[in-house]
Amino acid sequence: MAEVAISLKGVSKCFKRYARPVDRLKEILLPGKSRAVPFWAIQEIDLEIFRGETIGIVGQNGAGKSTLLQVITQTLTPTSGQLTVNGRISALLELGSGFNPEFTGRQNVFFNGRILGLSQAEIEQKFDTIVEFADIGDFIDQPVKTYSSGMFVRLAFAVAVNTDPDILIVDEALAVGDVYFQQKCFIRLRELREAGVTLLFVSHDSSAVCKLCDRAILLEHGRVILDATPRQVVDLYEAKLLQKQDQAPERIAIQMPQASTDAAITSTSVQLKYVQFLDADNHAIQSAFSDSKVQLAIGLTFLERMEDPHVGFRMRNRTGEVVFESNTFCMKHSIGAVEAGSSIEARFQFHLPLLAGDYTITIGIAEGGFSEHQFKRVLTMLHNTAVLKILQNPNAILWAGIVNLNPTFEIYRSSSTPDETLIEL
Known part of the structure; x- marks a missing residue:
């Protein structure tokens, strides 16, 4: 039987909302009467994620995706329910989390590595790999507050995927950065998946969810409304988006x-x-x-x-x-x-x-x-x-990929006389 990496049983998280800032102050000065309106960001989440699984988490804005991940990473304490995590988590959540803007990139690498449970020697051993993956050049020794959002994500992702996590959580961070870095990230995610790392992947990119994940869950108003194959979850998600965009959704x-x-x-x-x-x-x-x-x-x-x-x-x-x-x-x-x-x-x-x-x-x-x-x-x-x-077409070339570009091939050789034009062979 597969080992459970993450288990949530009846997990809920409630936040307090105040109509006016002064209501918060009144509640502190006059205890006994709540002036807040409760907001349940996630409700009664029952979920088991097995070691080595890649899980896509899908939902519209405000569905509770980020709150769920913060509870799993234990940066938020659930209001009720039981959470069990077996293994070391490395998480790339919202832009800015986990890094001190006053520290240099180098200092943040060591700071985050220690938070993740690595020793100083282990971080030193992995440092060059992290810097090479991030590819931000001399900015590694500049304060993080001077980084562009793309540079920040490069370094944060490089730390997250190169510190030997048992569980890796990525929250929409891959939407930032150029196409070359995004390709590098997906290659690395596939390598981690093949190595048996448990992945939780939040994205609005339906194709990426279908391509990368073994299973997906759809969140709506803080509840899991579907736990199924990526394609089934994406279909329902897109159907609900179309309903929301329609002039007469009812x-x-x-x-x-x-x-x-x-x-x-x-x-x-x-x-x-x-x-x-x-x-x-x-x-x-x-x-x-x-x-x-x-x-x-x-x-x-x-x-x-x-x-x-x-x-x-x-x-x-x-x-x-x-x-x-x-x-x-x-x-x-x-x-x-x-x-x-x-x-x-x-x-x-x-x-x-x-x-x-x-x-x-x-x-x-x-x-x-x-x-x-x-x-x-x-x-x-x-x-x-x-x-x-x-x-397979028996008369076609052998190829791999997504589409057949049907390439043709020619060779051009230069003659021994520099002034002569190229001769087609």
């Missing part, structure tokens, strides 16, 4: 994910009749070779008149990572007004420059596009409506 029904299905949002305005793949000759198919051309046919029946309906699709790989997503509004196509009771078939044609494997299709239907991925009404979004198996 009319959108969200279906909670079950064991074998994903969350969906539905309405009574449109029916999805069928989704199928077709080859170039309009024959129904369930598989296709990589690099071949296919069609995605979507049958719809509108139950009310609509002035500006739009349809789109999302293709995801086996881990739930989105490999492509678009819709007719973003493609600058118009379906035009439709009458109640009318049916249409929308067809998308595209090539498949993808690795062999199984890919799922999510269908979205909306009305009234007004900006990128923004619509006046979200009519429906249904996940896993179709699966396409992509087969």
Whole structure:
């Protein structure tokens, strides 16, 4: 049986809110009467995280994600419930935490290392690795208060991942920094994951959660409303975001994910009749070779008149990572007004420059596009409506990655005469 790294049983955290600053003073001077309004940031959290697991924590702003992490790292004491942590935690929480702005980067490395339980000799042994990973040059000997946010995160992340943690917690910090450093961070996170480190990863990047995590939890109003696969959690999270953005959110029904299905949002305005793949000759198919051309046919029946309906699709790989997503509004196509009771078939044609494997299709239907991925009404979004198996193309080059760039290759050699132009061979 797997060893439990973190256990929370009925954990809650309550803060006091005061309508006016003077109310806090009155409560101190006149004890016995509370003038505060209780705010429960997290409520009755029951959660077990096993050693070596990578857990994504997802939720809208104010859902309680940061409070939960602070309780786990024991920088906040829970109001009620029981917390058990087995192993040394290294955490990268909100920007600025854990570093003294008056200290230099070098001093903060040693200061944080000692907090994490390392000896002076152990920190000295790891110091060069930390500095090399942070790549901030001579700023390592400058006060941290002079650092940019990107430089700060570089050093903080370098300390967190290079001090042999048993448990690593990262709270949205990777959103700061350039693309090169973000790539370095994800490579290091994968290395730690393979080494058996327990990872808690908070991010609004759905693709990163699906790609990195074994499991995810969705927080809402301080409670865990779903503990499931990353893809199921991301689907429900995105469905709730769409509901929140809609002009009439109360009319959108969200279906909670079950064991074998994903969350969906539905309405009574449109029916999805069928989704199928077709080859170039309009024959129904369930598989296709990589690099071949296919069609995605979507049958719809509108139950009310609509002035500006739009349809789109999302293709995801086996881990739930989105490999492509678009819709007719973003493609600058118009379906035009439709009458109640009318049916249409929308067809998308595209090539498949993808690795062999199984890919799922999510269908979205909306009305009234007004900006990128923004619509006046979200009519429906249904996940896993179709699966396409992509087969390795025997006539194509061998390649790896996300998409096939279909590269060509040429060699240019210079002649022995400096003045002559390059000669193509």
